[in-house]
Amino acid sequence: MIPAQFDYVRPGSLAEACAELAADEDAKVLAGGQSLLPLLRLRLAYPSKLVDVGRLPELSGVHDRGDHVYIGAMTTHDEVIRSAVVTEGCPLLALATATVADPAVRHRGTLGGSLAHADPAGDLPAVVLALDGVLVAGSEEGEREIPAAEFFVDYLETALRPGEVLAGVKIPKLGPGWGFHYEKFHRTAQAWAIVGVAAAVRRADGAIAEARIGLTNMGATPLRAAAAESALRGAELGDQVRQACEMADEGTSPPADLHAQPDYRRHLARVLTRRAVLAAAGSP
Template identity: 80%
Template structure:
């Protein structure tokens, strides 16, 4: 299909981009375009103006800042998964980025674009949520930080205000003792996850001291499996872990579509959480 008519502008600076978005309630930011362009072609989105932020230097790169990794909003998925700083400091991000669609999409799609799009079936929102990431937004009024738990508000909606641009994401380094895994069930390598589970597990003396679990496509926003996290805390590895992971689907509202009904997705969430937690904890 052919998109509806729109204007196009490429600002020379972040300040100009913020001004362009603030001046038009119907304007949309465009970076890699891997999420937005399909919506335009299907006429599921009708922006009056596309504000191209893909070449702004302020949004680029991956930076090691000591206690956290700062990932610029227009860093591509491929750049993120190949970054030594991410692989060492935030390996769960690299693991999940490697599962995004296919190489062509990973070379064009951007880390920030995936988060700002706020699709609960996307791989990265649940990961950033599980890692307690902080999203940094800029507007003409200044900069603010938004915890991941407060960023995703509804299906394809975030708490970014009109005129705000996501400039990057702070991912805390969790340090020694943590293991990570991203488990994803999908029809083909290029397809969206039917269900995905991001797991970070801190081990000590043969037991799970802390678990963080993010769920993909189990509701209108990415979710934390809080009941499973609580049930796993203090368990000896291999003792009661499967039963604790049965709590992963608690308080979820998974969608129903051609690829799976809610009960099927709840079953997948329990199974995939067990796999992800065991792998993150280093148990066979």
């Protein structure tokens, strides 16, 4: 199909982009376009204007800032995967990003675009949530930091205000003793995850001292498996971990669609959480 008519602007700075968005509440940001363009073609989105931020250098790049890694919103998935700073500082993000779609999408799609689109079936929102990331929004007034736990408001809806652009993401470094794994179930490599699980696990004295678990496609927003995280504290590898992971779907509201019903997604969440936690903890 052919998209509805819209205006197109390519601002020269983040400030100009924010001004364009503030002046028109029906304007949309164009980043890599991997999510927005299909919506335009299907006429599921009717923006009056597209504000192209694809060539703003201030929104790109990966930076080691001591206790955290800062990633510009326009950094592509491929750049995230290839970054030694990401691989060393927040390996879970690199692992999950490597599973996104296919190489063509990873070379055009961006981290910021994936997060701002806020599709609960996307891989990266749950990962940033599990890692307690902080999203940085830019506007004409300056920058505003939004914890990932507050950023995803509803289906395809975020806490970004009119006139704000997602400028970057801060990912805290978890340090030594942590293991990471991303596990997902999908029909094909290019398809959205039916369910995905991002796990970060810290072991001490042979048991799990702390676990962080993000769930993909188990509700209208990415979710933390809070009940399972609590049950995993102090759990020894084996039956205790398996029992704790049976709580992974508590508090979720998985959708029903052509690919899976809620009860099947709940089953997948429990199974994939067990796999992800054991892999992150270093157990086969």
